[in-house]
Amino acid sequence: MPSMESNTDTQQRILDSARELIYARSYADVGVAAICEHAGVKKGSFYHFFPSKRDLTLSMLDAVYADLKETLVMKAFAEDIPPLARLDRFGQLAAEFQQQMHQSTGVVLGCPFGNLSNELATQDETIRIRIEQIFTNLQVVIRKVLREAVDEGEIKNLNIEATAQAMLAYFEGVMLLAKSQNNTKILSQLMPAMSQIRINTI
Amino acid sequence: MPSMESNTDTQQRILDSARELIYARSYADVGVAAICEHAGVKKGSFYHFFPSKRDLTLSMLDAVYADLKETLVMKAFAEDIPPLARLDRFGQLAAEFQQQMHQSTGVVLGCPFGNLSNELATQDETIRIRIEQIFTNLQVVIRKVLREAVDEGEIKNLNIEATAQAMLAYFEGVMLLAKSQNNTKILSQLMPAMSQIRINTI
Known part of the structure; x- marks a missing residue:
């Protein structure tokens, strides 16, 4: 032992x-x-x-999310700049990370959570739920920023919950498209539109 | 024989x-x-x-795209309604298809191209390129609609190519998020924001 x-x-x-x-x-x-x-x-x-590869994967997802929070989320959403600019910084930092990985591996890796969700969500309910929770955590961060933007008058009549989902969806989709093209160029071109997405209250 | x-x-x-x-x-x-x-x-x-599962998959991707064109794209982008409304109809028809599949299978299946891209793009260059081509074909359809919207004065100063990519990215991301939640509710809630995305010329 x-x-x-x-x-x-x-x-x-x-x-x-x-x-x-x-x-x-x-x-x-x-x-x-x-x-x-x-x-x-x-x-x-x-x-x-x-006990199994699945258990390892659940631990891995937690570790990747903990790292993401430390290296990307906390940095991007620091309160030194206005709320919506933090979303832009999040997109920009994510794009830079993908560019670095692309330089070292030769491929666009995309989002580790989006990758596994698209591969496994219909097959492994435990892994799907863990990824859903991670996506929910990210939405909580985005909602907080949107709430601030609304409070400061940057945005009006916003459905904060739906907009946070829409922004995360867009983020995941841009990652997916860059991976499908094996090209990081669209990341820096498309990410700035994330903070512009609005779903209004009816 | x-x-x-x-x-x-x-x-x-x-x-x-x-x-x-x-x-x-x-x-x-x-x-x-x-x-x-x-x-x-x-x-x-x-x-x-x-000759191989990969060859079958390439044929399958072509068959799925041919069907998508027939059943969804041609219907959604018929010219009986204004350009941007066709994009909304595309999102709505895709949401309805996912809801039907969810009812019959119990799971949100998402986009067959986005699924395979996220699973395989780093591993199989031939499959990645086929999916990239299909995504390009879809962007051509979206670009045509955006060009019409610009010509008719519905939108101004639009970077048509980047906006078509952004709209497709959003579409894929909404599919991905719905799959991660195994819930079709967000499809009808989020899809209408697709036609609102704009990336402007500088």
Whole structure:
């Protein structure tokens, strides 16, 4: 039995490997064997930490969202600029991240949550619900910004909840289209339109 | 060797089965064996018509797009109503189709092209390019509508090409979000905002 520290390292290596491989390819294309090989761990060790690939994927989704919050969301939505400008900054930072990944991998990877949702939502209800929760968390952040914009008079008669959904949908769609073209150019061109979307109260 | 007519029938059954199974699940989750079983054909027969699952998928994508054109695009973009209203009709018909499928299958299936792009774009360049072409075809239809709207004075200073991309991105994102929620409600709520998206010339 390895020490506690080594346990944590092993678990983290498995998580990191799954994250890298699944993001670059797909859920189905990456098996437990490939994750173990990439992480340099034995299968027995894998199953000591994760009962299944699905359990690993749920942990991975949480880890990716925690990182996204830390590196992108908190930075983009810092309150040093007006509310709607923060949405633009979110789109811009996401575009820059995709450009960096494209330079290092040669492909547009898109959104890890959107990718797995489109691949798995009809097949794995547990994974679908986890992704839905992450999307809801992102909508909460956007709603807060929209509420501020309404309070400050930047926007009027706004259906905040529907607009937050529409903005997130647009964000996901721009990611999807860039991935389909394997081209990051449209990210910087299309993202600025996100903060312009409005669904009004009737 | 079966007759020509039976050949066509077999090929069509394979195509129909692949389409139904892959749309309901994913590319990776549906193997040649499952397609053959569903279609009631032998593996040898499968490989007589399609060298590989990828070749079948390329034919399937063409068939789905041909159907989409026939049943949705031509209907939505008929010239009996003003240009932008046709975009609204496209969103509405797509929402209705998803609702019907949801009623019969219990799940929101989303866009067959967006699904496969997010699953496969980094893994299969040939499939990615076919999907990119289909998305380009859809943008051509949207561009035509936007050109008319500009000519008739409905919109001014529009970057038609970028706006067509943005509208398609939004359409795909709304589909993705509905699939992630397994709920068709947001389709009818969010689709009307598609025709409102504008990216202006600088």
